[in-house]
Amino acid sequence: MSIAAPTVRVELQFTAGVWSEVANSDVQRPGQIRIRYGIDGNSPVNVVASPGECQFVMRNDVRNSGGVLGYYSPVHASKRSGWTFGIPCQVVFSHPSDTATTVTITRSSQTATVAHTTHGKATGDYVTISGANQAEYNGTWRITVTGANAYTYTVAGSPATPATGTITSRKAYVKHRGKVRVIDPDPNPKGPRGVRVTSYDGMRDLAETDLREVDLLTGASEETCFTELLDALPTESQPVLRDIDGGVDSFGYVFDDLGSGVKALGVIYDVALSSPYTLVYMKGDGTFTTQSRGTRTLATSSATFTDSMHGLSVPTDLGNIYNHIRVTIQRRTPGEFATEELYSLPEEAAIAIPVSSSVEVWTDYTDPNDRQTKIGGTEVVTTLVAGTHYQAFDAPTGGTDVTADVSATVEPFSATAKWTLTNSSGTVVAFVRVLKVIGRALRNLGPETYQASSVQTYGTRSLEITPRYLSDGSVAQAWANLLEDQYNALEDQVGELTIIANHSTTFMTQALAREPGDIITISESLTGYSSVLAVIHSVEIEVNEGKMLTCRWGLAPAPQFPDPWELDVDSLGVTTALGF
DSSP states (O other): OOOOOOEEEEEEETTTEEEEEOOOGGGGSTTTTTEEEEEOOOTTTBBBBBEEEEEEEESSTTTTOHHHHHHHTTTOOOOTTTTOOTOOEEEEOOOOOOOEEEEEEEEETTEEEEOOOOOOTTTEEEEEEEEEEEEOOOOOEOOOOETTEEEEEEESSSSSSSEEEEEEEEEEEEEEEEEEEEEEEEOOOOOOOOOEEEEEEEEHHHOOOOOOOOOOOEEHHHHHHHHHHTTOOGGGGSOEEEEOOOSOOOOEEEETTTOOTOOOHHHHHHHHHSSTOOEEEEEETTEEEOOHHHHHHHHHEEEEEEOOOEEEOOOOTTTTTOSEEEEEEEEEESSSOOOOOEEEEEETOOEEEOEEEEEEEEEEEETTTTTEEEEEEOOOOOSOBBBEEEEEEETTTTTEEEEGEEEEEEESSSSEEEEOOOOOOOSSSEEEEEEEEEEEEEEEEEEEEEEEEEETTTTOOOOEEESSSSOOHHHHHHHHHHHHHHHHHTOOOOOOEEEEGOOOOOHHHHHHHOOOOOOOEEEETTTTTTEEEEEEEEEEEEOOTTTOOOEEEEEEEEEOOOOOOTTTTTTTTBBBBBTO
């Protein structure tokens, strides 16, 4: 028997920091919302999420809450105040069994404190606050629990305290948090006059943002690597929340290969793939999450589905079966002395600096013995000597030396350096014809391959993995062994599971609560699957016009790790694997 439909809210920040619920009259064909996020695919190399998205349609005729035509057209003279590209968007669900409770709110600085008797909530949960006369308090918020009868959240501005009105709080689930990126009005006067809106989550920002100003790391943990990457991004491109695992791996040298035009998401993938079994994804609420194999080793199933799902896809071919795994690592080694030319301006080149001006120049490091090969560098000399590290003339082909009118500073990073060149002359254009970065080169020693294989009746199915920063051969071998054992047969391969959440309270709870990285247990009589553990890679939610909520999870085999090795308890190589 079906249960009541969930409550669905689309919230936008028309004013920075203030969530405003979009009226039901403004969402054309209410409930037709599609959300997808997480990791595409379920092979061993699908470890980082793609940009997630949410799609819905806004009403753009006079029946919207503004009562005007073009209310949601981005360049219309009558557009809604604050409606534009890039504003934050979130889609919030409430379980039909979670009722609203009357509360009171006080504020100190930007902290709102909610008095809510025996609320039963935990830090990190979400609540939807409604009914406050001060709009800043309303919206859906991530809370910090301060006691059995109170919790807090952060508000913008300085709304009156205590808050007034008939204020309620209701448990909420944020299944999309992103930015509005597509606003596509229907110009047909006889058409539906809707505006198709697409909001993308934070993985889109990571996919579009260049990453250059990152220092070379030595002996860094995966946690440090992810943190450094995110911290190096512009504030507007950083995730709104982070949950980064401590991790179990560390690397010899990291980020030695970051040159021009490298996108942050690609580097995040390189770090994740270099940490066997690490997953990186964005939760529905916009939390950038890394899940290391240390955490995955201890993970347990969150839900069990036994002949109760509404759809289950299983492999129909050998597309994701592998019995020959090759893991190729590459070690780095630093040069003997910090006296190598990591960059030298070509003889025929000249950098023009206008009179009384400065220019910024980026120079990628290359091997002094082979300028076609990009390398990393360390111990870069930043105390520059005029005439040695830089030299300027009054003509692009030479002429009079005007180095005395030029000053230079260099800021080195892992594989590139940023120069600031200033010409103090008020009459002569300076042309820099000598520019050198001096430091210690970091070179690649070449490939080193570890493999595992078995004989199977279907023949040989190969998988090549090339983790960019992994340098521990024992970890590479253990990884190859485990992957071959896990992926050489169909028994644990599951593609996608579908449930109609309205069919039971349990289904509704699972549809709203489950996120990428969670493990579920599946048994299904027709296919013969019995107690198969699968990890959720992706989440897809569709709410139709009648508020029927369909949830699909893209699944991958849950890793079956050896038991953790305890000193003086386990036998190395028998009950555990070296490197894991």
